[in-house]
Amino acid sequence: MVTLRQAAVKQLRNRVIRRHGRDSLPISINRRRIYILPTRFGFMLGAILAAMLIAGLNYNSNLALAFAFLMSSMALVTMHHCNRNMLRLSVDATTEVDAFAGREAMLEFELRNGSRIDRRDIEVRCMGGAGMESVAAGESATIEVIAPVAQRGVTRISQFELRTRYPFGWFYSWTYVQGSITVYVAPAPHGSRVLPSGSAQGTGSHSDARGDEDFSGLRAYEPGVPLKHMAWKVLARGGEPVVRSYSSLAAQPEWLNWSMLDGLDTEARLSQLCLWVLESDAAQRPYGLRIPGKELAPSGGAAHRFACLRALAAFGVAEP
Amino acid sequence: MITDRVTYEQLLGISGCLGLALLAHITTLPLWVPGIVVACGIIRLSLARVGRSSPPGSVLVTVAVLVVPLLLVRFHTFNGLVAGSALLSVAAGLKLLETRTRRDIYIITLIIYFVSLAALLQGDSFWLLAYLIGVCWLTTATLLRLTSSGPAPGWRRSLRYGGRVLAQALPLALVFWLLFPRFAGPLWQIPNDSQIPASGLSDTMSPGDITQLALSDEVAFRVRFEAATPPNRERYWRGPVLDVFDGHTWSRSPTTQGPPALKPLGPGYKYTVMMEPHRHRWIFMLDWPSSWNLPRAELDGDYTLTQIDPLSRPVDVVGASYTQVQATEALSSGTRSRDLRLPRDRNPRTMQLARELRSAHADDMEFVQAVLAMFRQQPFFYTLNPPKLSDDSVDEFLFDTKRGFCGHYASAFAALARAAGIPARVVTGYQGGTLNPYGDYWILRQSDAHAWNEVWIEGRGWVRIDPTAAIAPQRVERGLADVAGTEESLASAWQLRTRWFSGMRLRFDMVKQLWRERILDFDQDSQRKLLEFLKIPEPDGQKLVMVLAVAMSLVLGWLTWQVRRELERSSKDETVRAYARLCAKLAAAGIARLPHEGAEAYALRVARLRPDLAGTVMNLCRQYSFLRYAAPTTSVTLGQFQAAVRAFRPKASAAPKASA
Numbered sequence: 020m021v022t023l024r025q026a027a028v029k030q031l032r033n034r035v036i037r038r039h040g041r042d043s044l045p046i047s048i049n050r051r052r053i054y055i056l057p058t059r060f061g062f063m064l065g066a067i068l069a070a071m072l073i074a075g076l077n078y079n080s081n082l083a084l085a086f087a088f089l090m091s092s093m094a095l096v097t098m099h100h101c102n103r104n105m106l107r108l109s110v111d112a113t114t115e116v117d118a119f120a121g122r123e124a125m126l127e128f129e130l131r132n133g134s135r136i137d138r139r140d141i142e143v144r145c146m147g148g149a150g151m152e153s154v155a156a157g158e159s160a161t162i163e164v165i166a167p168v169a170q171r172g173v174t175r176i177s178q179f180e181l182r183t184r185y186p187f188g189w190f191y192s193w194t195y196v197q198g199s200i201t202v203y204v205a206p207a208p209h210g211s212r213v214l215p216s217g218s219a220q221g222t223g224s225h226s227d228a229r230g231d232e233d234f235s236g237l238r239a240y241e242p243g244v245p246l247k248h249m250a251w252k253v254l255a256r257g258g259e260p261v262v263r264s265y266s267s268l269a270a271q272p273e274w275l276n277w278s279m280l281d282g283l284d285t286e287a288r289l290s291q292l293c294l295w296v297l298e299s300d301a302a303q304r305p306y307g308l309r310i311p312g313k314e315l316a317p318s319g320g321a322a323h324r325f326a327c328l329r330a331l332a333a334f335g336v337a338e339p
Numbered sequence: 340m341i342t343d344r345v346t347y348e349q350l351l352g353i354s355g356c357l358g359l360a361l362l363a364h365i366t367t368l369p370l371w372v373p374g375i376v377v378a379c380g381i382i383r384l385s386l387a388r389v390g391r392s393s394p395p396g397s398v399l400v401t402v403a404v405l406v407v408p409l410l411l412v413r414f415h416t417f418n419g420l421v422a423g424s425a426l427l428s429v430a431a432g433l434k435l436l437e438t439r440t441r442r443d444i445y446i447i448t449l450i451i452y453f454v455s456l457a458a459l460l461q462g463d464s465f466w467l468l469a470y471l472i473g474v475c476w477l478t479t480a481t482l483l484r485l486t487s488s489g490p491a492p493g494w495r496r497s498l499r500y501g502g503r504v505l506a507q508a509l510p511l512a513l514v515f516w517l518l519f520p521r522f523a524g525p526l527w528q529i530p531n532d533s534q535i536p537a538s539g540l541s542d543t544m545s546p547g548d549i550t551q552l553a554l555s556d557e558v559a560f561r562v563r564f565e566a567a568t569p570p571n572r573e574r575y576w577r578g579p580v581l582d583v584f585d586g587h588t589w590s591r592s593p594t595t596q597g598p599p600a601l602k603p604l605g606p607g608y609k610y611t612v613m614m615e616p617h618r619h620r621w622i623f624m625l626d627w628p629s630s631w632n633l634p635r636a637e638l639d640g641d642y643t644l645t646q647i648d649p650l651s652r653p654v655d656v657v658g659a660s661y662t663q664v665q666a667t668e669a670l671s672s673g674t675r676s677r678d679l680r681l682p683r684d685r686n687p688r689t690m691q692l693a694r695e696l697r698s699a700h701a702d703d704m705e706f707v708q709a710v711l712a713m714f715r716q717q718p719f720f721y722t723l724n725p726p727k728l729s730d731d732s733v734d735e736f737l738f739d740t741k742r743g744f745c746g747h748y749a750s751a752f753a754a755l756a757r758a759a760g761i762p763a764r765v766v767t768g769y770q771g772g773t774l775n776p777y778g779d780y781w782i783l784r785q786s787d788a789h790a791w792n793e794v795w796i797e798g799r800g801w802v803r804i805d806p807t808a809a810i811a812p813q814r815v816e817r818g819l820a821d822v823a824g825t826e827e828s829l830a831s832a833w834q835l836r837t838r839w840f841s842g843m844r845l846r847f848d849m850v851k852q853l854w855r856e857r858i859l860d861f862d863q864d865s866q867r868k869l870l871e872f873l874k875i876p877e878p879d880g881q882k883l884v885m886v887l888a889v890a891m892s893l894v895l896g897w898l899t900w901q902v903r904r905e906l907e908r909s910s911k912d913e914t915v916r917a918y919a920r921l922c923a924k925l926a927a928a929g930i931a932r933l934p935h936e937g938a939e940a941y942a943l944r945v946a947r948l949r950p951d952l953a954g955t956v957m958n959l960c961r962q963y964s965f966l967r968y969a970a971p972t973t974s975v976t977l978g979q980f981q982a983a984v985r986a987f988r989p990k991a992s993a994a995p996k997a998s999a
Contacts, residue, residue, distance in 0.1 A: 060445045067449050071456045076522055081861050082468050083459040088515035089472065090452060092508035093479070095895070099902040100504065107906055134906045139492075157912060186500065187482045188445065 032178060035195045041177075044198040045111035045131070048181070052194045055102055061189035064094065094189055101190040104138050104183045108154070112179070112198050117328060119293075120171040120207045123148075126200060128179075131159040139186070145179035146202070171289065172336045173329075174202040203332040210291030212280065214298050215273060248303070272305040272317030275327075289331050296331070300324045310334055343441050347387040348491070350435075352481040353444050354380040357431055359474045360451045363458035363467060364424055369413060372425045375406060376432035383436050393437045403433055424457040441485050451478050463653065463859050476501050507901060511894045518887035520880055521863050537618035537649075540767050540788055542579045543590040546728045546736065549746045549767070553723050555785035558615055559769060560623055561852060563780040565609040569625065571771055573662040575791065575803065576623040576783060578768035580641035582678055584757075586685030587732045589750060589765045592677060594640030599671075601627060601800070605663035612656045613855065618649045623768055623783070625660035626803065632657045640674070641764075655860055666800025670762060678762035678795065686733040686754060693758030703761050703796050710755050711809040714748065717741070721748075721810045748806040749790040762795035766803075778849035913977055914966045917984045921959055928952075928989040938964050952989050959983060 031054070039052060057065060068091050075083035109131040118124035128143045132154040139153040141162070148166030168174070179200070182193040240249070240260035248262045275295045280288045292308065299306040300319070307317035308327045313334070315327055358380065361373045379402075383393065406429050414422035431450040434443060455471040480501035484491040492500075539552065539559050560576075581589035607629065614622055622636060622644045633656050636646040644656075670678075681690075696713075700706040720742040728735045728747075733754045736747050743751075749765045756763035770789035772781035791805040870878030870886065922932045922941075930948055932941045942960035946953035962975045962983070 060442075063446075063449055064452075067453055071453065074456060074460060078460045079521070079862075080460050080463075081516070081859055082463060083456055084519070085468065085512065085516050086456055086459050086471060086475075088519065089505075089508060089512040090475065092511035092515065093504055095511060096504050096507045096898060096902070099898060103902050103906060106903070133912050136905045186504070187479060188485070 032195055036178065036197060039197055041199070042197040044114065044196075045109050045129075046196060046198065047107055047109045048105055048194055048196075050102070050106055053102055053105055053192050054194065055098060055190055055192040058184055058188060058191050061094075064189055068094065097187055098190050100186050101183065101192045103136075104185045105141065105181060105192055105194060107134060108132060108138060108141070108181075110181065110196055110198075112196075112200055114198070114200050116200060116202045117325060117332075118168050118202060118204050120168060120204050122168065122207075123165045124168045124202050124204070126164040126166060126176075126179075126202075128162045128164065129159055130154050130162060132156060138183075140183055142182045143179060144182060145176060145200070146174075168202065168204045171204050171206045171286065171332060173333050174204060176200040176202065203329045205328040205332045206286060206289040206293045208290060208294040208297050210283075210287065210294045212291055212295075214295050215275070215279060272307055273299060274307045274309055274317070275299070277310040285335065289334055293328065293331050296324060296327045344392075345387075345438055345441060345444060347384070349441075349444060349481070349485060350384055350387050350438060352484065353438075353447050353478075354384060354435060356451055356474060356478040356481055357435065357447060357454075359477065360454045360458075360471070361428055363455065363462070363471055363474070364428065367421050367461055368425055368428065372410075372428055375402075376428050376435070379432035379436040383438060393439050396437070399433055399437050402436070403429075420457055420460055424454060427454055427457070444485060445482075448478050448482055451475075463855075465854055465858075472505070476505055479504070507898060511891070511898065514887070514890045514894050516861075517869060518866070518883060518890060520883055520887075521861075521866065539617040539619065539785060540578050542581070542619070543588055544581055544746055544750070544765060544767060544790060545588040546732045546743070546747050546750060547725060549788050549790055550723055550725065550744045552785040552788040553744065557785045558848070559617070559783045559785055559787070560615055561613045561780050561782050562625075562772065563611045563613070565611075567606065567608060568781075569608050569662050573626075574771055574781075575626040575766075575789075575805075576769040576772075577626045577628070577643055577766060578623050579619075579621055580643055580764055580766050580793075582641070582764040584681060584750075584754065586682040587728075587730050589753075596640040596671065596674075598638040598640060598642050599800075600667045601629075601661070601664040602667050603629070603661035603663070604665055605661060607659050607661050609657075609659045612658060613852075614650055614654045614656065616650045616652050616654075618651060620646045620649050622646060622650070622654070622656055624656070624658050626662060626768075627664050628658055628660045630659045653855065653859065664800070670795050675762050675795070678764050679757050679760065681754065681757050686731045688734045688738055689751070689754050690758050692737065693755045696755070697759040703794070706759050706761065707756065707794060707804055710752060711804070711806060714806055714809040719743075719748075719810055721745075721807060745807040746790045748810075749792050752792050752804065752806040756792070756794050764793050766791050766793055770805075773845075775845045775849055775852070777846050778852050780852060782845075782848060914963065914980065917977075917981045918963045918967075921963070921984045921987065924984075924987060924989060925952075925956070949989070955987060959987065 035052065068087060071083070071087035071090065075081075075087050111129040111131070113127040116124050116126055124146065126143075126145050126148070128145075128150075130138070130141060130152070132138050135156050137153065137155050140151055141154060141160075142149055142151040143162045143164050145164050146166035146168075148164040150162040150164040152160045152162045154160040177199050178195050178197050180193055180195055182191055184191040240262050250261045250263050253259075253261050275292055277288060277292070280291055283291065289310075292310070296306065296308065300323075303319065305317045305319045306327075308315040308330060310330065311334075313330050315323070315330060358373075358377065361368075361376060365373065386393065407426075410417070410422065410425055410429065414425065416422055417426050427450055431447055431454065434447050434450065438444060438447070452475060455474055459468060459471060476498070480494070480497040483497040483500055484494075491497075538557070541548070562576075579591055581591055583590045583592045608625060610625065612623060622631075622633070624631065624644045627642055628638065628644055631644055633644075633646065633654070635648065636644055636656075639645050644658075696706060696709050700709050718741055721744070722742050723744060725743045725747060726740045728740070732747075733751045736743050737751050753763040753765050767788070767790045769783045769787045770791070771787055772783045773787075774781055789807070791803060791807070793801040793803055796802050866883055867878050870882060873886065875882055875886065918938070925932070925945060928949070930945050936944070938960040942957045945956045949956075959980070962980045965975055966977060966980055
């Protein structure tokens with residue numbers, strides 16, 4: 020039963036891909052792509068309605084028939100309402116998502132409701148995760164789908180599902196959106212090797228005492244910078260948000276090199292590099308990444324961090 | 340979402356709905372059944388109140404094991420409406436007790452729907468239907484509060500949404516109801532377990548029995564004559580015929596023969612009798628019935644139309660009768676001896692009187708006239724409040740009290756005739772009736788119950804004699820106020836005398852009758868007439884289904900439009916679009932809005948650059964701000980704003996004055 024259903028769903032999904040092709044997000048959901056079926060509870064209601072009808076006919080009771088017909092008509096109306104709940108809803112998604120293996124990816128979808136009615140209980144299903152939200156008339160809402168990711172790599176999602184069982188849970192209507200989302204799953208950051216530091220090539224130890232670092236100047240604020248590095252006084256004077264940067268070891272950029280990690284297997288090396296990237300980033304030191312087939316010149320900041328993490332995620336897998 | 344635990348509020352809502360649905364069964368179910376359900380609800384709610392979940396399964400099993408045999412003892416079966424409803428109610432109660440998740444509540448809503456339907460199978464009033472639709476509305480609104488992500492919508496909102504779905508369902512339900520093919524008979528035998536007690540006439544008659552009926556306003560049946568209406572003196576509605584007398588009580592003997600053949604002497608009458616369920620097997624037909632359309636009923640040897648099953652539901656009988664008939668065959672010896680039998684040693688003075696009268700009047704008809712003359716000339720009184728009689732009731736009535744109701748006279752007359760050797764019997768039924776001028780039909784109430792006699796006259800057959808009619812009119816105490824000094828009867832007497840009130844009552848009865856004829860009795864025949872009205876030639880079942888399909892697609896089309904109509908752009912979007920149009924017009928006039936510029940700032944800049952447009956633009960921008968950001972109750976409407984933007988035509992300024 021379940022496998023039969025799964026097979027049918029799979030067939031439908033493929034058919035949808037063939038029929039609609041790729042969607043360029045954002046997309047407004049038209050009625051041709053909304054499917055609807057009774058829920059299990061809806062099937063039970065159907066059985067009850069049939070029993071009502073037979074009882075009414077058998078007892079020749081026009082009042083019972085009136086009640087049975089009214090309930091059946093309500094079910095039919097509800098079908099329309101369930102379908103409408105999704106109709107002409109505009110859907111957008113964040114197309115590039117970063118995550119770490121073994122943790123969860125947070126996929127973000129945005130629903131815009133340009134109509135005069137509220138859309139309630141819209142569920143987005145993607146990568147085995149689901150999130151639900153209501154969108155008031157003329158408003159938009161962000162739905163976050165938390166999906167667990169186990170494996171390092173680059174996952175291309177070509178389809179996600181929108182589903183609703185509003186209003187009464189008798190029917191559920193759903194649609195598939197062929198929007199592509201790329202999930203970069205960086206390796207799980209772990210490892211035991213110490214972060215290399217250029218100045219201490221001989222000593223092999225690096226200082227983690229930030230108090231020793233020398234103040235070297237101000238630079239533009241970037242998200243992710245520790246709050247204690249914020250130059251609040253500058254901000255209070257009405258200037259741009261800036262952060263203090265420290266020059267202690269930052270002067271020489273550090274190369275995080277694949278070849279430093281001899282003796283580890285591929286995944287362990289990637290994990291170690293990932294940890295180093297995060298550590299270097301947290302320490303606000305410029306760093307470069309060198310892995311076979313890819314080299315990222317030393318730099319700093321969030322964009323650089325993401326680039327490095329994505330490079331690690333994509334290592335050895337077909338680049339999207 | 341569906342496995343979420345239920346909250347106290349949700350439980351309260353669903354318990355309320357279940358209670359309201361059970362209220363519709365309160366008259367038929369034994370009180371302890373809803374009692375159990377209410378107890379279950381209270382226990383579950385108080386558990387939820389203190390934040391505890393449902394009691395363990397063992398408690399539920401114990402309750403079920405205790406209650407189900409109790410139900411079986413009470414009903415002997417679960418195959419039947421009342422027993423089935425009782426079982427379903429108890430099941431709903433137990434389900435309520437064990438409710439943990441939303442799924443359990445879904446199951447309870449289904450039970451509520453079915454329990455409501457079961458109530459409608461037993462009742463037939465408009466109010467019941469309206470009430471149960473209300474319950475279903477409330478239940479559906481409860482469902483709406485269950486399925487929500489985030490905080491549940493408020494009751495008013497849920498009810499409004501449920502009400503809208505209900506309203507949109509009405510046209511479709513009407514089409515279904517009108518056009519869904521009806522069957523002629525039941526699909527299978529309906530188990531008869533109705534709890535209504537028998538009412539109206541019974542098949543025995545003791546002195547004073549009918550008096551109790553005479554005080555009742557309850558409708559026994561209604562009659563609509565097709566063409567002519569027989570005169571009042573011929574409107575005798577035949578019920579059980581009583582031919583066994585024990586000196587005090589008349590009762591029926593089982594008849595074995597079929598009805599003897601009759602020859603009509605006068606005109607026939609066609610009519611429809613609309614019986615109220617009285618839990619007896621007989622159906623009141625105009626004397627003497629010749630045809631009827633009830634397959635499971637036939638005339639017994641005494642010409643009473645009798646059904647196989649007791650009447651537990653309202654029944655309509657289309658029949659025909661001849662009020663004047665003649666027997667074509669002689670009285671069988673068995674019937675003759677039965678209809679002459681009198682209890683020995685009872686009512687001796689009556690026997691003596693009959694012998695004296697008989698010696699003076701040898702002819703049967705003359706004897707009858709002599710008895711009627713006696714009733715007329717001697718001080719016999721007709722009263723609704725006769726004195727109580729002992730065992731020799733006829734003696735006591737004829738010689739001592741001389742006050743009686745129709746039953747006393749019929750009983751005495753039959754005893755006298757039998758004593759004189761004339762076969763005689765008592766016929767009970769109804770006489771006369773009230774015409775409802777608003778609906779053109781006759782209402783026969785219990786107060787119209789009557790008893791009369793039939794005597795066998797050679798060459799004529801059974802002849803109807805109504806001894807009560809022989810009493811001198813001045814000795815008839817008709818008014819109900821004479822009956823008893825109780826306050827209620829005085830009040831009802833006052834009401835009866837009030838013309839306005841009786842008019843209202845008749846109008847009300849007319850509405851009830853219309854409800855019955857148009858709604859409750861809607862059947863194949865009505866559907867055929869409906870198709871004829873729609874000018875469809877030769878209507879039959881197939882065409883009915885075709886019309887149903889067409890009507891359904893029309894209504895569904897309307898529904899689709901109706902439901903999608905609300906998907907039009909939101910007013911907010913419209914506001915933004917109108918504002919964009921305004922900006923475009925101003926840009927064409929040479930002043931484009933800067934991306935960062937708000938409406939007010941833009942208006943100020945326009946006013947500075949083009950003083951000629953200042954007033955209009957400032958005003959429009961303010962309106963836009965109101966519509967977009969203010970509370971919905973501001974003075975300007977979207978339509979006004981759109982119209983103003985459409986009307987706004989700025990001229991491009993030839994020389995930009997403010998360029999300096």
